[in-house]
Structure formats: structure tokens, C-alpha cells
Amino acid sequence: MPELPEAETLVRGLRPRIVGETIQRTRVLREDLLRVPARRFRSEVAHRTITAVERRAKNIVFELDGGERRLVTNLGMTGGYYPLGYDLGSTEPSHVGVRFHFGDGRKLVFRDVRRFGCLEVDDPDAWAERDARIGPEPLSDDYTPDDLHAALQRSRTPLRNWLLDQRRIAGVGNIYASEAAFLAGVDPLRPANEVTRDEAALLHGGLRAVLGEAIERGGTTLRDYRDAGGEPGGFGRQLMVYGREGEPCPNCDTPIERTVLSNRSAFACPECQR
Numbered sequence: 198m199p200e201l202p203e204a205e206t207l208v209r210g211l212r213p214r215i216v217g218e219t220i221q222r223t224r225v226l227r228e229d230l231l232r233v234p235a236r237r238f239r240s241e242v243a244h245r246t247i248t249a250v251e252r253r254a255k256n257i258v259f260e261l262d263g264g265e266r267r268l269v270t271n272l273g274m275t276g277g278y279y280p281l282g283y284d285l286g287s288t289e290p291s292h293v294g295v296r297f298h299f300g301d302g303r304k305l306v307f308r309d310v311r312r313f314g315c316l317e318v319d320d321p322d323a324w325a326e327r328d329a330r331i332g333p334e335p336l337s338d339d340y341t342p343d344d345l346h347a348a349l350q351r352s353r354t355p356l357r358n359w360l361l362d363q364r365r366i367a368g369v370g371n372i373y374a375s376e377a378a379f380l381a382g383v384d385p386l387r388p389a390n391e392v393t394r395d396e397a398a399l400l401h402g403g404l405r406a407v408l409g410e411a412i413e414r415g416g417t418t419l420r421d422y423r424d425a426g427g428e429p430g431g432f433g434r435q436l437m438v439y440g441r442e443g444e445p446c447p448n449c450d451t452p453i454e455r456t457v458l459s460n461r462s463a464f465a466c467p468e469c470q471r
């Protein structure tokens with residue numbers, strides 16, 4: 198499932214290729230990826246120029262005509278964009294849901310096997326409302342440990358659920374929540390408002406470390422990285438607790454425990470995380 202690092206990697210690959218392109222024609226092959234009729238969607242993006250490609254939480258955001266509109270894509274479970282006719286080849290993948298034609302044979306296709314993705318066009322007001330509903334970006338330069346601590350103080354929800362709540366912090370998924378809580382030495386089941394200032398600082402650093410490393414690896418999730426394992430020297434930290442139930446904690450050898458919380462697994466060391 199694409200999370201913040203995968204979305205960021207996609208944005209970094211798209212930006213140098215499609216910024217400046219004008220959408221000349223749009224073909225919708227899977228209308229269930231849209232919230233409005235295909236005809237309306239096509240007219241909303243027609244002849245608009247992509248002036249920036251950004252990420253917000255796990256969404257891909259194409260700024261159109263300097264911000265008059267934004268095309269916001271939630272990648273769902275399996276969604277992804279493929280720029281064709283550039284340096285990456287022009288063979289179209291299977292399961293294309295929407296195709297944007299630029300010019301000279303260049304195009305951008307949205308592929309989604311399971312079709313939980315969604316493409317929406319926002320005017321500036323709709324975008325402002327959407328943006329305001331999403332929490333701060335954990336990798337942003339002005340997001341501080343004190344910001345995280347202050348926000349945690351306002352909720353009694355278990356830390357793991359707090360971290361997954363996109364209204365409180367943007368783009369954190371299950372893997373990164375477990376790993377960051379381990380780095381901070383905090384039990385993921387602990388109420389958020391009981392996380393101390395020092396622990397919040399460790400959590401802040403842990404989130405940035407695990408998300409940053411995943412981006413450096415090109416958006417490969419930490420789990421995939423571990424599965425691929427055995428690379429000489431390795432490329433950084435492997436998963437320490439996520440998916441390692443019963444395996445020894447890297448710090449203290451105590452078996453890692455798995456707890457099911459809101460139908461999703463949290464992994465933690467019962468000794469190191471109190």
C-alpha cells in the first residue's frame with residue numbers, strides 16, 4: 198500500500214517530466230476512480246497546464262494553471278502514475294484507469310489494479326478545506342518536537358492510532374508507526390497524552406528517520422527491504438519490530454509482541470517500550 202515515502206518517490210519521478218505539460222485530451226477507462234461523471238472530470242482538466250507536482254500526506258497533487266485547480270489523487274491500495282513517451286519507455290501497463298494525453302505522443306497514465314484510488318479536481322476553496330483537514334507533514338522543516346508533543350497532549354487515544362490518524366499527522370502508516378514508537382521507547386498502546394516531552398522528541402526523530410530512509414531507498418517499504426535482504430553491507434536500518442512477532446528485540450532479545458488494535462497489528466518490545 199503506497200504510504201508517504203512511496204508517494205514522495207512518485208512525485209520526485211514525475212516532477213522533472215510532466216511539469217509544464219498541458220493536458221490536451223483525457224480518456225477515462227474506469228469511471229469508478231472518479232467522484233464526478235467522466236465528462237465533467239475531462240472538462241475540469243481540459244487544456245490546463247501542470248505547473249507543479251506536490252505531495253500532501255499520501256496524495257499526489259498536480260497544481261493546474263498556477264493553482265486555479267488542483268488534481269488530487271489518492272493512490273488507494275495499488276494506484277500509481279506512469280509517464281509514457283519520456284525516457285522511461287512508452288509501453289502502457291495493464292489496468293490503466295485514466296489516460297492524460299499531452300502532445301508529441303507523451304502521456305501520463307493512472308494505473309490501479311484494485312481501484313481503491315480516487316482522482317478529484319479541487320478549486321482553491323475545496324483544496325484549502327481538504328488541506329486543512331490533514332495534519333502537519335512530519336518531514337516539513339517547521340514541524341518541531343514541541344509541535345508533536347503539544348498535539349499528543351490533546352488526545353487520550355492510543356499512540357499507535359494517533360499516529361495513523363491523518364488529521365493529526367500526515368502520511369504515517371502502520372509500519373512507520375510501529376518502528377517510530379520502538380525508536381522512542383514508547384508502548385504504542387499508551388494514551389497519546391501520556392507521552393512525555395523527551396519521548397515526543399525521540400518519536401519525532403524516529404518518524405523522520407524511518408520515513409526519510411524509506412524515501413532514500415526509492416519508496417521501497419521497509420518490509421520489502423527486509424524481504425529483499427542479504428545485500429552486502431545493507432542500505433540502512435532494517436525493520437526492528439514490524440512483522441517480527443516472537444523474534445528477539447534488537448536491543449534486549451525479549452520476544453517482540455504483536456497486539457491487534459482497531460483491526461491492525463502493532464508490534465512492540467514489552468521491555469523497551471513502556
Ligand SMILES: [Zn+2]
Pocket residue numbers: 446447448449450451466467468469470
Ligand atoms: Zn527490547
